[in-house]
Amino acid sequence: MYTERYEDFSLPGGSLDLGEDKIEGMIRELTEEAAARDIRNIQPFSIYDEYRP
Numbered sequence: 001m002y003t004e005r006y007e008d009f010s011l012p013g014g015s016l017d018l019g020e021d022k023i024e025g026m027i028r029e030l031t032e033e034a035a036a037r038d039i040r041n042i043q044p045f046s047i048y049d050e051y052r053p
């Protein structure tokens with residue numbers, strides 16, 4: 001996604017809610033962050049951890 005505030009491209013942000021399934025979390029975050037709809041046939045590709053100072 002392009003972010004005007006930082007003038008860069010980045011992945012949608014977010015994290016899993018307590019007890020939330022990874023696939024459900026991905027769908028929820030894509031809906032919230034990218035306004036995606038009718039998401040289907042989704043499979044995990046990668047997981048990364050972001051460490052902030």
